Amino acid sequence: MTMALCEGKGGARVRAERQHRGRAAMLAGKAAEETVERAYRRGGATLRARRWRGESGEIDLVMQGGDGLYFVEVKAAANFERAAASLMPSQMRRIVLAAQEYVGGEPDGALTPMRFDLAMVNGRGEMQVLENAFGEF
Numbered sequence: 001m002t003m004a005l006c007e008g009k010g011g012a013r014v015r016a017e018r019q020h021r022g023r024a025a026m027l028a029g030k031a032a033e034e035t036v037e038r039a040y041r042r043g044g045a046t047l048r049a050r051r052w053r054g055e056s057g058e059i060d061l062v063m064q065g066g067d068g069l070y071f072v073e074v075k076a077a078a079n080f081e082r083a084a085a086s087l088m089p090s091q092m093r094r095i096v097l098a099a100q101e102y103v104g105g106e107p108d109g110a111l112t113p114m115r116f117d118l119a120m121v122n123g124r125g126e127m128q129v130l131e132n133a134f135g136e137f
Contacts, residue, residue, distance in 0.1 A: 031121075032074050033051075033061060035121055036074050039129070040065075048063060049061070050062075054101035056097035057095060059098050059102065069102075069112060070115055070117050070131075071098075071099045072129075073119070075121070078123045080120045080122055084130075092116075095134075096116065099114060117132070
């Protein structure tokens, strides 16, 4: 007997609910990224890349500021504490490695001034940014 036969209508409902939650999370993440991007732009930064993907991983936003590049990881959660807690060391490592790939294409390469920011958006749409939230591993 295959799994599909065992699932019945209940399994299809669970699958549909999971897909709905996944779509909702994706849309919330995209909205949070747009909120963060607008805030950086208001501060004078320009967007270099959105969801830049290298071999090592993805960077939500790459912004250019007056003092260098900002590699921004965006986290949306019910509150800022949950958002901060959701950034794991393994993800930070992947972001740093991806950033190293990105600056490989810059004129100054690894000497390009850069920082790694964590931008958090809570359930009310409020934002907090931790500049230089992480770095070398």
